[in-house]
Amino acid sequence: MNYYEHHIGDYAEATAHLTFIEDATYSRLIRKYYATEKPLPNEIKLVQRLINARSKEEKNAVVSVLNEFFTLTDDGWRQERCDHEIARFKDKQLKARRSAEGRWQPLPSDEPQPEITPSNACVRNATAMRTHCSPDTKHQSPVTNLHTPGKQNNGGEKEKIPQGPPTPTDEEKVFQGRIEKYKSFAAMISREGRAIAVDDYRIRDIVNLGVTEDEVAEAIATAKETRMKVSNPTPINAGYVLAILKGARKKAEAASADEDAWWKTNEGIDAKGRELAMKAQGSESYESFKTRIFTELRKRKERAETKEKSNAS
Incomplete structure (x- = not known):
């Protein structure tokens, strides 16, 4: 590009x-x-x-x-x-190339060439598509009884009245939920800072994070507080809110990962030992106890994999 x-x-x-x-x-x-x-x-x-x-x-x-x-x-x-933007650029390139190729592409040799006559005036344009331009083309006469109450086109039978609107599918419900989030988040940011369109890509990114309205409200409050601390009068914008939300999400994921890292603390090692029904032996150090726990976990994993393979065979 x-x-x-x-x-x-x-x-x-x-x-x-x-x-x-x-x-x-x-x-x-x-x-x-x-x-x-x-x-x-x-x-x-x-x-x-x-x-x-x-x-x-x-x-x-x-x-x-x-x-x-x-x-x-x-x-x-x-x-x-x-x-x-790169995908959009490449898509435009591809469409332009196809248009150029199709514009001057000749007809296949085995296709009969249309004759230009007063009754059938078909011509070829630069897009290699037929255009029907006969002045003798007959148009269907309008049917006047299409909208007659209680009638159909083919014989006067009564119409079947639909029994209420169709039930939306799960996909439609999810899509509608996302649309509501777009509108809600855009309105929240527009009220507190710069106005932003519902279809702005940053609103889409915020929705894709899977955050709630409370999290967005908290991010907006954090953005305003940060601007006030440095005496920055610039209204907050969606990009700043998005950055705060991403940072909060990363911290939450890191905290969750730390909670799962049982081997990092003595309390975690003790808890994992109790979970596996294992106890420290005499004056065994936590480092040694941790090693035995890892060994036991590996053995259990290997046994589970062996059992799974035997069941599959």
């Missing part, structure tokens, strides 16, 4: 809270993204090298911007808006 649309208003709203260097870093990252038409490398050092980030402040800005505006995947650091 040698060209991409830069929506100044959208960009300004999403990046209003960034420092000067972070803003410049984000701009360089998305330009590189569009130029290569693919995600940025997984390794942050390679990303820093790609945009020539040399000083410590510049390198730190790369880390901050990646974590806030990009998502780390197996393919690399992805940016949803960039992916959307």
Whole structure:
């Protein structure tokens, strides 16, 4: 891509809270993204090298911007808006190519050529599609009894009256629920900050996070409080709210992961031992007890896999 649309208003709203260097870093990252038409490398050092980030402040800005505006995947650091614009660009290219190919594509040799006569004036246009332009084309006479009460077109039988509206499917219910969330979140942000359209991609991203109205309200309050602390009069925007929600979600996921990491604390090791009906032996250290627990877990997993394979065979 040698060209991409830069929506100044959208960009300004999403990046209003960034420092000067972070803003410049984000701009360089998305330009590189569009130029290569693919995600940025997984390794942050390679990303820093790609945009020539040399000083410590510049390198730190790369880390901050990646974590806030990009998502780390197996393919690399992805940016949803960039992916959307690249897909739209490629779709336009494909449609233009197909249109050009179809416009001048000749007819197959075995297809009979239409004769141009007064009674059947068919011609070919540049799209290789037939257009019927005969002045003798007969139109069907209008039927006047189509809307006669209690009648049908074919013989005057009474219409069957539908027994109420059809029950919506589960997919339709889910879709309607998402539409309601779009409207609700857009209204909440518009009331407290900058107005935003229901179909804005940032509203879609907020909905995709699976957050509730309470979480959005809390993020809005956090955004307003943060702006007040630094005496920033700029109204909050959807990009800032989205960034706060993403940060809160990451913290929640990290906290959940820490809770599951039973081996990190003595209390967790004791709890796991009780769960497996295991006890520390005499003056056994927690490190040794933890090793025995891991060994027992591995054995149980192997037994379960062996049993599953035997059942399958």
